[in-house]
Amino acid sequence: MKRIVVLVSGNGSNLQAIIDACKHKKINGTVAAVFSNKTDAFGLERARETEIPAHALTASQFADRAAFDRELMLEIDAYAPDLVVLAGYMRILSPEFVGHYAGRLINIHPSLLPKYPGLNTHRQVLENGDEVHGTSVHFVTDELDGGPVILQATVPVFEGDDEEDITARVQTQEHAIYPLVVSWFIDGRLEMRDNSAWLDGTQLPPQGYAADE
Secondary structure: OOEEEEOOOOHHHHHHHHHHHHHOOOOOOOOOEEEOOOOOOHHHHHHHOOOEEEEOOOOOHHOOOOHHHHHHHHHHHHHOOOOEOOOOOOOOHHHHHHHHOOEEEEEEEEEOOOOOOOHHHHHHHHOOOEEEEEEEEEOOOOOOOOOOEEEEEEEEEOOOHHHHHHHHHHHHHHHHHHHHHHHHOOOOOOEEEEEEEEEEEEOOOOEOOOOOO
């Protein structure tokens, strides 16, 4: 059984979607452990409720980012993961961490990358009057939110929307596409090669699978 380790900083709704997909055999793997940089992250509670080992490491315990990430890598590696999934993990990762898990580290970002890397994506969409928004699953590289895109989902932005409306709409799509991408990887269909995402032996375009050509 392939093993998945998930990193969260908050509510963990994408973690829940992945746990549920494993339970219903939509992912042929198991969540081996959940880690957070926040002791009060609800994602840890979600893990405990399903008897998944849950761990918190906080920045105040360590001298610097490198020391934090070294300990995190040691603790993650104790679970021998095939895939490490960032699900709302809000810490910048060191190059050492990213390099250690290169090709088996994925993230979900609430924008249609390369648009709006970083924070406050929903606010930027509203401020810029965008009519379309969305979410992207991508491999993680040293470039912030810049690794090769695997799959995107779009949502409409309506007049009168606020950040809450858009967040809910985007999260609905995230809960559908993130478990799907995890299943592709676990089934051996997905890999990162030459800084590109490949699915079933075919290089995906810059916007990921099923992009409009």
